[in-house]
Amino acid sequence: MSQSATTTIYRSCPTCEASCGLKMEVDQLGKQVISIKGDERDHRSGGYVCAKSQAFHHIHEDPERLRRPVRKTAEGWREISWEEALEEVGNRLYAIRQQYGKDSIAFYYGNPNGHNFHTQIYTEMFISLMDSERFFSAGSVDQQPKNLACEILYGHAWLMPVPDLDRTGYLVCMGGNPLVSQGSILGAPDVEKRFRELRGRGGKIVVMDPRRTETARLADEHVFIRPGTDTFFLLAWVHELFARGLVDLGRLAGLVDGVERVRELAQPYSPEAVAKITGVGAATIRRLVEEFSAADRAALYGRIGLCTQEFGTLASWLVEVVNILTGRLDVPGGSMFARPATGQNEAAPHVPLQHGRFFSRARSFPEYMGMLPASLMAEELECAGEDAVHAMITIAGNPVLSVPNGKGVRRAMEKLDFVVALDFYINETTSLADIILPSCSQLEHSNYDFLFSAFGQSNFARYSPRVFEPEPDSKQQYELLLEVAARINGMEADALNEMMLEGMLQRVCASAEDPAAFAARIKAETAPYRDGERLLDILLRIGPYGDGFGANPEGLTLDKIKQHPHGLDLGPLQAMLPGALRTGNQRISLVHPLLEADFPRLEQALRRELPELVMVGRRHIRDMNSWLHNIVNYARGKNRCTLLMNPADLARHGLADGEEAEISTALGTQILPVTASDEMMPGVVSFPHGFGHVYPGTGQTTAQQRLPGRSANDLIGDTLDQPSGTSVVNGVPVRVSRVA
Numbered sequence: 001m002s003q004s005a006t007t008t009i010y011r012s013c014p015t016c017e018a019s020c021g022l023k024m025e026v027d028q029l030g031k032q033v034i035s036i037k038g039d040e041r042d043h044r045s046g047g048y049v050c051a052k053s054q055a056f057h058h059i060h061e062d063p064e065r066l067r068r069p070v071r072k073t074a075e076g077w078r079e080i081s082w083e084e085a086l087e088e089v090g091n092r093l094y095a096i097r098q099q100y101g102k103d104s105i106a107f108y109y110g111n112p113n114g115h116n117f118h119t120q121i122y123t124e125m126f127i128s129l130m131d132s133e134r135f136f137s138a139g140s141v142d143q144q145p146k147n148l149a150c151e152i153l154y155g156h157a158w159l160m161p162v163p164d165l166d167r168t169g170y171l172v173c174m175g176g177n178p179l180v181s182q183g184s185i186l187g188a189p190d191v192e193k194r195f196r197e198l199r200g201r202g203g204k205i206v207v208m209d210p211r212r213t214e215t216a217r218l219a220d221e222h223v224f225i226r227p228g229t230d231t232f233f234l235l236a237w238v239h240e241l242f243a244r245g246l247v248d249l250g251r252l253a254g255l256v257d258g259v260e261r262v263r264e265l266a267q268p269y270s271p272e273a274v275a276k277i278t279g280v281g282a283a284t285i286r287r288l289v290e291e292f293s294a295a296d297r298a299a300l301y302g303r304i305g306l307c308t309q310e311f312g313t314l315a316s317w318l319v320e321v322v323n324i325l326t327g328r329l330d331v332p333g334g335s336m337f338a339r340p341a342t343g344q345n346e347a348a349p350h351v352p353l354q355h356g357r358f359f360s361r362a363r364s365f366p367e368y369m370g371m372l373p374a375s376l377m378a379e380e381l382e383c384a385g386e387d388a389v390h391a392m393i394t395i396a397g398n399p400v401l402s403v404p405n406g407k408g409v410r411r412a413m414e415k416l417d418f419v420v421a422l423d424f425y426i427n428e429t430t431s432l433a434d435i436i437l438p439s440c441s442q443l444e445h446s447n448y449d450f451l452f453s454a455f456g457q458s459n460f461a462r463y464s465p466r467v468f469e470p471e472p473d474s475k476q477q478y479e480l481l482l483e484v485a486a487r488i489n490g491m492e493a494d495a496l497n498e499m500m501l502e503g504m505l506q507r508v509c510a511s512a513e514d515p516a517a518f519a520a521r522i523k524a525e526t527a528p529y530r531d532g533e534r535l536l537d538i539l540l541r542i543g544p545y546g547d548g549f550g551a552n553p554e555g556l557t558l559d560k561i562k563q564h565p566h567g568l569d570l571g572p573l574q575a576m577l578p579g580a581l582r583t584g585n586q587r588i589s590l591v592h593p594l595l596e597a598d599f600p601r602l603e604q605a606l607r608r609e610l611p612e613l614v615m616v617g618r619r620h621i622r623d624m625n626s627w628l629h630n631i632v633n634y635a636r637g638k639n640r641c642t643l644l645m646n647p648a649d650l651a652r653h654g655l656a657d658g659e660e661a662e663i664s665t666a667l668g669t670q671i672l673p674v675t676a677s678d679e680m681m682p683g684v685v686s687f688p689h690g691f692g693h694v695y696p697g698t699g700q701t702t703a704q705q706r707l708p709g710r711s712a713n714d715l716i717g718d719t720l721d722q723p724s725g726t727s728v729v730n731g732v733p734v735r736v737s738r739v740a
């Protein structure tokens, strides 16, 4: 028998934002994971894990996960060497860019990049070296309205508060189902326990959702709200605050401008005026407003259901406005900002709003955050003539399933001269690539909870060691970003990597007494680390808890964080304002022309006839958007890609539970089984996204055989939240009928 090499590794789960602590038993000789359990000593998750804690292990072992680059040939996919793959990718992209210009190469950035800190650290470099106005990402099917609201109010798109669940006494949750999604921009492992504790200490939870969700079932009160109408409800809330003298800015008094203008904007939207469109009675609105204001500690939280709707930016903005006007922002038990050790939420110079600096070609829609709306990707890829796109790169994303008009994206991608995918599966999108460059798996790289420590329920730092040595002849995702960005620009990847370090040193040392000496010191002290970890060490050491390279010898370094395998607790959330504001004048201005410009559209919508049936999305605990369906454990069981429909609506349409029905929109028709569910608000149906594993030529047998489903995004068109360009995937008018 071979000598046992079982070791225990503590790390955080990379699959969702909760970032739970895991205890892994592994056989490093055999490169086998023996078990993955919750780490009871993790100070944030205390042993909690969900069903998806095993996901990254299954992905690692999936024989269909790509380990080497592949090239599409007439005889099918052929494995090729890294040299050949990178040469070809570099040469083709370089030539296309020389011939047709920088905007002829489109790229799409997917969600899993946010779960790998190496990739994140190299992202800014990649985007700036791509230098393409045809940049799309999952962000515009997700949180960009919140980015825009926070950028306007607090001066930075990612300076986002989270509801202080552990100390609040009254929580209103709108458009989020954290019991299933495990929370987003919420940072809370084991939401269920926290919610039970909130109620246990006499607090109250109200969920506002067109579906009585898993979260709603745990709450004290669930209120149905018609999809896409939260802005009206929230304006009525604001209206009531003024009407009843309940505006109380608390410790933010003296820091906030535009209060009077907000009163004027909300003036027409009395509870009575919005009752019909929202489906929420005026008495209910008044009572909730009263209870919220009366509570000792209260927080209003809104998430993806509020973002990906017709007035996503206004709704996301109003969530902040209500918290501000009721004195709930930046106080314990309210809505608070985390203070990550890597310094993202520290004071920094004001940067002008990143909006409208360029426009889409097909319909002149303004960019936001350097990106064009993902919903406009198909038409943008189809532009003809001088504006034509010739090549595309996808980076850990599956837009054919995850972006509205996915079929259109696919058709448009098929016509391009050259497509590269940085991905480890051959799926609905990457099967269109000429070459796929697979990174190694999450078990083969270290991690640091970089993005998600900025949304924690408490402040923390956590480093995760890699579990296995990467396979020989494999590449990390960040190395691929370096290679591609360098080659497109006719550079060497190593030189580019060196420039990354020098660039960071320049920024960090600019204000030092002797910049050259400080840079030399940083270089020497961080020399044991390389690449992302080296840059991470610098960020940590100059960060708010850092050792400052000598200025604060007791402070943090990456070495010290590594000595805390269960995560390092940096204490409860603290007040961060006005210090963290990056608005230039250190004040919060509640109003902005971009927001006001959307009010005429809102007034029109109030007078519009209500559609008979509208569609919303839903998530299931065993899914992660489109990409875990090749895991047998998560694909078995009942088909969960069904249309939930209120029994009364079913009867009205002459449909029976379980029967297949046609669901149609202006974009197309899908056939899906219907499930009778009194969870659904009458007039609302729910269609989960991330399914539709139905295309030939993909390499995900389990997904195709066991859980093909249909893609909700083949029914969703190009309606946008105007200020942010975010897709309207909730509140989409649909028709449902018996199959002809």
Ligand SMILES: Nc1nc2c(c(=O)[nH]1)N[C@H]1C(S)=C(S)[C@@H](COP(=O)(O)OP(=O)(O)OC[C@H]3O[C@@H](n4cnc5c(=O)[nH]c(N)nc54)[C@H](O)[C@@H]3O)O[C@H]1N2
Pocket: 109, 110, 111, 112, 116, 138, 141, 142, 304, 395, 396, 397, 398, 399, 401, 402, 403, 404, 422, 423, 424, 425, 427, 438, 439, 440, 441, 442, 477, 617, 618, 624, 625, 626, 627, 689, 690, 712, 713, 716, 729
């Ligand atoms: N209708 C509707 N559409 C939606 C949503 C909705 O609620 N309704 N939600 C939206 C949201 S919030 C999001 S975030 C997007 C997600 O949309 P995308 O960001 O496009 O993500 P996925 O569809 O999950 O695809 C992820 C891809 O990354 C690859 N991948 C995963 N991990 C790695 C890795 O470590 N390395 C490499 N190289 N590749 C990897 C997978 O193989 C897969 O191809 O979907 C959006 N689409």
Ligand SMILES: Nc1nc2c(c(=O)[nH]1)N[C@H]1C(S)=C(S)[C@@H](COP(=O)(O)OP(=O)(O)OC[C@H]3O[C@@H](n4cnc5c(=O)[nH]c(N)nc54)[C@H](O)[C@@H]3O)O[C@H]1N2
Pocket: 016, 111, 142, 174, 175, 176, 177, 178, 180, 181, 182, 183, 184, 208, 209, 210, 211, 213, 225, 226, 227, 228, 229, 230, 303, 304, 305, 306, 309, 616, 617, 618, 619, 620, 621, 622, 623, 624, 625, 690, 730, 731
């Ligand atoms: N299991 C699982 N977990 C996930 C994911 C996954 O795919 N599966 N994806 C991850 C990602 S990328 C993200 S961004 C997060 C998202 O996390 P959440 O924001 O919690 O997302 P959902 O679970 O989709 O919950 C959105 C809720 O909004 C409701 N809703 C829809 N339209 C409206 C509306 O107009 N108004 C109101 N008030 N509510 C509305 C829906 O019915 C749904 O209950 O989840 C993450 N976690």
Ligand code: SF4
Pocket: 013, 014, 015, 016, 017, 018, 019, 020, 048, 049, 050, 051, 052, 053, 182, 189, 190
């Ligand atoms: S809740 Fe999220 S982070 Fe925690 S175990 Fe599940 S997938 Fe992993």
Ligand SMILES: [Mo]
Pocket: 111, 138, 142
């Ligand atoms: Mo997301």
